[in-house]
Amino acid sequence: MAAIVRVENLLKTFRIAERRPGLWGAVAGLVHRRHREVRAVDGISFELGPGELVGYIGPNGAGKSTTVKILSGILVPDSGLCEVLGRVPWKQRVETVARIGVVFGQRTQLWWDLPVRESFELLRDIYRIEPGAYRAKSDELIAMLGLERLLDVPVRQLSLGQRMRCDLAAALLHSPELLFLDEPTIGLDAVSKLAVRDFIRRLNRERGASVILTTHDLDDIEALCTRVLVIADGRILCDGPLSDLRARAGSRRSLTVDLVDPAASVDCPEAEIVSRDGQRVQLSFDPTRVKTADLIGRFVARHPVRDLFVENPPIEELVAELYQDARRDPPDLP
Numbered sequence: 001m002a003a004i005v006r007v008e009n010l011l012k013t014f015r016i017a018e019r020r021p022g023l024w025g026a027v028a029g030l031v032h033r034r035h036r037e038v039r040a041v042d043g044i045s046f047e048l049g050p051g052e053l054v055g056y057i058g059p060n061g062a063g064k065s066t067t068v069k070i071l072s073g074i075l076v077p078d079s080g081l082c083e084v085l086g087r088v089p090w091k092q093r094v095e096t097v098a099r100i101g102v103v104f105g106q107r108t109q110l111w112w113d114l115p116v117r118e119s120f121e122l123l124r125d126i127y128r129i130e131p132g133a134y135r136a137k138s139d140e141l142i143a144m145l146g147l148e149r150l151l152d153v154p155v156r157q158l159s160l161g162q163r164m165r166c167d168l169a170a171a172l173l174h175s176p177e178l179l180f181l182d183e184p185t186i187g188l189d190a191v192s193k194l195a196v197r198d199f200i201r202r203l204n205r206e207r208g209a210s211v212i213l214t215t216h217d218l219d220d221i222e223a224l225c226t227r228v229l230v231i232a233d234g235r236i237l238c239d240g241p242l243s244d245l246r247a248r249a250g251s252r253r254s255l256t257v258d259l260v261d262p263a264a265s266v267d268c269p270e271a272e273i274v275s276r277d278g279q280r281v282q283l284s285f286d287p288t289r290v291k292t293a294d295l296i297g298r299f300v301a302r303h304p305v306r307d308l309f310v311e312n313p314p315i316e317e318l319v320a321e322l323y324q325d326a327r328r329d330p331p332d333l334p
Helices: 022-031 064-071 093-097 116-127 131-146 159-174 190-207 219-223 242-249 292-302 316-329
Strands: 006-020 034-048 053-057 079-084 100-104 180-184 212-213 227-232 235-239 253-259 272-277 281-284 305-311
Touching: 006 064, 034 064, 034 235, 053 219, 064 079, 064 180, 064 212, 064 292, 079 116, 093 292, 100 159, 131 159, 131 190, 159 190, 190 212, 190 219, 212 219, 227 242, 227 316, 235 242, 235 316, 253 292, 292 305
Parallel strands: 053 212, 053 227, 100 180, 180 212
Antiparallel strands: 006 034, 006 079, 227 235, 253 281, 253 305, 272 281
């Protein structure tokens, strides 16, 4: 199947003014202002196929939102190729936005002082949705997102979680084929996060919508995404399934053991003892050097055990390792 998003060697640089500190610095800046260039996106390349749900993760300033803004036609890159649904988004913006939906978690596309219902109707007119199709789609989204009681409430009176659900519905009224979600769960409580995640999952699996999800919440990534792109300093560090990310960041695993005797000494030459708290001992081991089953068998043979479990390192640790590696090996700038 042909890719619906194709990006090759995309580059975007911002020129940022710098000012010396203090009053003298402010005066000197009026005469001679210094600037520096920041590469927000530094030659990235990737493709997105139909029906994919891709997580796009990175630290603040990594280039995530810049990428989304280029893909949605808001920003124009300095160089590189970018096609969204067969179009160049900043050159064919009207045609592109008619087929995509965008949700920015820290901004709203709803009218602040209008009731939600009227915002939806304004978007119906903007996207020129036929009345019958609008009624069917809005009824479906209102039911899926539980918006019945919010339709006559002014947007400014909604909680963050309520507004985010309304923004999701607003982005989908025109039935887009591709959805960009930029931090859709930022600031939400646990219940609202679960509701938004469930909706995104259903949208992707039941409706076949393609989704690019940027987020700092790695629980969102593990719960939703089949593929992960990791970006730092404008460069793609990793692109593939979550299992590939784990493999690239390291092969070590954790074995946590609850001993029968909390005072017993622990002897385990096949693994490293990371911590101990009473009867609970946490060990780290490399499964390429010792099989998990063999390690457990040897440990249990030496020590009476009440319970134990094996787990991969948290995704946060894996991503942090990739960031640190990128900092140690920065890109060569011309």
